[in-house]
Amino acid sequence: MLCSKILSWIAFHGVSAPARHNASRKIPPAASHGSRLHQSRPLCLCRRDLRDIQDVLQHPDCWEADAVNCRCCGSDRLELVLDLHRQPWGNDFVPQSEEGRSALYPLELFFCHDCTMVQIGYTVPKETMFVDHRYVSGTTKSLTRHFEEVRDRILDRVAFRAGDYVLDVGGNDGTFLSTFLPKNVPVLNVDSGRLQAQLSEKAGVPCLNDFFNETTALRVREERGPARVIHGSGVFFHLEELHSAFAGIKKLLADDGMVVAEFIYLPGMVRSCAFDQIYHEHLVYYTVQSFDALLRRHGLEITDAELVPIHGGSCIAYISHAGSRPKTEALQRIVADEVEGGFDTVEVYRDFARRTEALRDTVRRLIGEAHAQGQRIQALGAPVKGSTIMNYCGFDETQFECAVEINELKCGTWFPGTRIPVRHQNAVEPPDLYFMLSWNFKDEILAKLTDFRAKGGKVLIPVPEPHIV
Numbered sequence: 001m002l003c004s005k006i007l008s009w010i011a012f013h014g015v016s017a018p019a020r021h022n023a024s025r026k027i028p029p030a031a032s033h034g035s036r037l038h039q040s041r042p043l044c045l046c047r048r049d050l051r052d053i054q055d056v057l058q059h060p061d062c063w064e065a066d067a068v069n070c071r072c073c074g075s076d077r078l079e080l081v082l083d084l085h086r087q088p089w090g091n092d093f094v095p096q097s098e099e100g101r102s103a104l105y106p107l108e109l110f111f112c113h114d115c116t117m118v119q120i121g122y123t124v125p126k127e128t129m130f131v132d133h134r135y136v137s138g139t140t141k142s143l144t145r146h147f148e149e150v151r152d153r154i155l156d157r158v159a160f161r162a163g164d165y166v167l168d169v170g171g172n173d174g175t176f177l178s179t180f181l182p183k184n185v186p187v188l189n190v191d192s193g194r195l196q197a198q199l200s201e202k203a204g205v206p207c208l209n210d211f212f213n214e215t216t217a218l219r220v221r222e223e224r225g226p227a228r229v230i231h232g233s234g235v236f237f238h239l240e241e242l243h244s245a246f247a248g249i250k251k252l253l254a255d256d257g258m259v260v261a262e263f264i265y266l267p268g269m270v271r272s273c274a275f276d277q278i279y280h281e282h283l284v285y286y287t288v289q290s291f292d293a294l295l296r297r298h299g300l301e302i303t304d305a306e307l308v309p310i311h312g313g314s315c316i317a318y319i320s321h322a323g324s325r326p327k328t329e330a331l332q333r334i335v336a337d338e339v340e341g342g343f344d345t346v347e348v349y350r351d352f353a354r355r356t357e358a359l360r361d362t363v364r365r366l367i368g369e370a371h372a373q374g375q376r377i378q379a380l381g382a383p384v385k386g387s388t389i390m391n392y393c394g395f396d397e398t399q400f401e402c403a404v405e406i407n408e409l410k411c412g413t414w415f416p417g418t419r420i421p422v423r424h425q426n427a428v429e430p431p432d433l434y435f436m437l438s439w440n441f442k443d444e445i446l447a448k449l450t451d452f453r454a455k456g457g458k459v460l461i462p463v464p465e466p467h468i469v
């Protein structure tokens with residue numbers, strides 16, 4: 001079956017179909033490539049924009065959008081709802097001292113007509129994204145405060161006994177678990193990041209430096225016994241080994257244990273048009289209903305949930321062994337709201353795609369106007385979501401003199417997918433216009449820019465509606 005993009009291209013241009021695969025084409029080693037789900041053949045990583053039929057003929061793999069199966073239920077009834085084009089994975093900060101550019105991969109959002117799971121089709125290997133990356137959660141103050149609040153919610157719900165411990169899946173530098181240390185609750189971090197594991201240990205939070213999956217879970221259970229609380233913030237939608245991880249959680253969780261899962265809430269993301277939350281690290285995008293459907297496949301279920309403002313709109317789901325706890329009214333209200341909003345139907349996501357394209361056009365126009373007026377423009381921050389919006393808008397060093405950061409680890413690199421240098425904010429003269437990429441921490445950031453704005457500096461905030469303040 002030929003991809004619909006090729007067919008529509010051919011229908012428009014009236015030429016014969018390209019050969020789907022060149023049998024003599026040399027397939028590069030699989031380890032350096034990602035994959036479509038359940039597809040062993042790597043995609044072409046030529047990093048080109050395909051503009052004419054010659055490109056199509058030479059790079060047929062670049063056009064494949066079919067043969068993708070749902071990450072949750074395995075169905076092939078997936079519909080492509082939003083194409084963000086080829087993008088680098090968002091934390092691919094190439095040092096300026098090195099040759100080469102970020103590799104580009106398809107970034108396409110699909111809706112499953114069988115289980116309603118929204119997901120991206122292409123998987124950049126976890127070894128590429130989660131071993132040597134530069135995100136450390138401790139750099140954001142409001143995140144630390146949020147984690148203290150989540151800790152308090154857990155302490156309200158769970159009376160810890162001797163031998164209990166809290167396990168954090170993908171606990172990064174230990175920021176969340178370190179909030180339990182003054183409460184004398186034992187903790188264990190499981191994180192695949194090398195740097196993050198070192199920082200975690202340094203903060204007094206023991207860290208198993210590995211990916212979390214069923215094998216890891218069984219190993220932990222053997223060494224530490226069942227976990228009373230398993231927490232994951234911004235991680236349960238990152239998991240390439242989705243089913244293995246939840247099978248592991250089922251076996252590791254104590255009989256009366258609780259899983260606390262924090263994730264970007266898809267209905268919130270769609271309502272605020274936060275398409276920049278879509279990036280290769282985020283493989284699936286949950287509603288409470290679609291997440292619960294996945295959990296029920298593993299004998300787990302959501303019994304309570306709440307919506308919180310962190311990351312521009314997140315959900316905290318409280319999960320137990322199926323049938324072990326009653327479901328709360330708060331959970332039922334959230335589910336009813338999802339049904340009323342149509343978040344289990346594809347139309348809402350088609351509309352989201354249309355609004356995303358309109359938002360991109362407005363941002364391009366505003367940056368284009370500022371550039372035409374000779375304004376100096378800098379990207380403010382270099383968060384992973386910033387990579388999605390910058391690359392989707394097609395911005396580069398012609399409009400942006402640099403991106404400024406306070407995370408030293410990102411300074412001295414190229415902004416992913418571009419030749420925009422990332423510099424330390426203190427080492428650079430402030431611009432005329434900042435493009436705020438971490439809009440989800442808008443209040444915290446604007447508070448720091450009081451002087452800059454008092455002197456006439458402007459800030460473009462792209463989401464939910466692009467506007468300049």
Ligand SMILES: [Zn+2]
Pocket residue numbers: 070071072073074075112113114115116117
């Ligand atoms: Zn499905």
